[in-house]
Amino acid sequence: MAWISLVLAGFFEWGWPVGLKLGLTETGVRWGWIGFSIGCMTASGALLLIAQKTIPMGTAYAVWTGIGAVGAFALGLLLFREPATMARFFFVGLIVAGIIGLKLVSPK
Numbered sequence: 001m002a003w004i005s006l007v008l009a010g011f012f013e014w015g016w017p018v019g020l021k022l023g024l025t026e027t028g029v030r031w032g033w034i035g036f037s038i039g040c041m042t043a044s045g046a047l048l049l050i051a052q053k054t055i056p057m058g059t060a061y062a063v064w065t066g067i068g069a070v071g072a073f074a075l076g077l078l079l080f081r082e083p084a085t086m087a088r089f090f091f092v093g094l095i096v097a098g099i100i101g102l103k104l105v106s107p108k
Helices: 002-023 031-051 057-080 086-105
Strands: none
Touching: 002 031, 002 057, 031 057, 057 086
């Protein structure tokens, strides 16, 4: 259950940078998106709290931020047409390898 909570926390990490990006435009603040960001931050933190009851803090935090970083990278490509270079994919792949490695060496 802790790993499910941790993965869900990582998914909520995707929401808040998207909400922040969409929450401020040239015409001003878009409060709905800011609220969406705050909701995602709250849910993400709460689920991380649950996961850390069982998963070591350093592992949980690294996996949480890794899932968030990889998801934000993918959403940046898909939603905001950010650069899709081989170098960026390579380094995101290293993050994914780190996440998988931490899961494999974590205590059962």
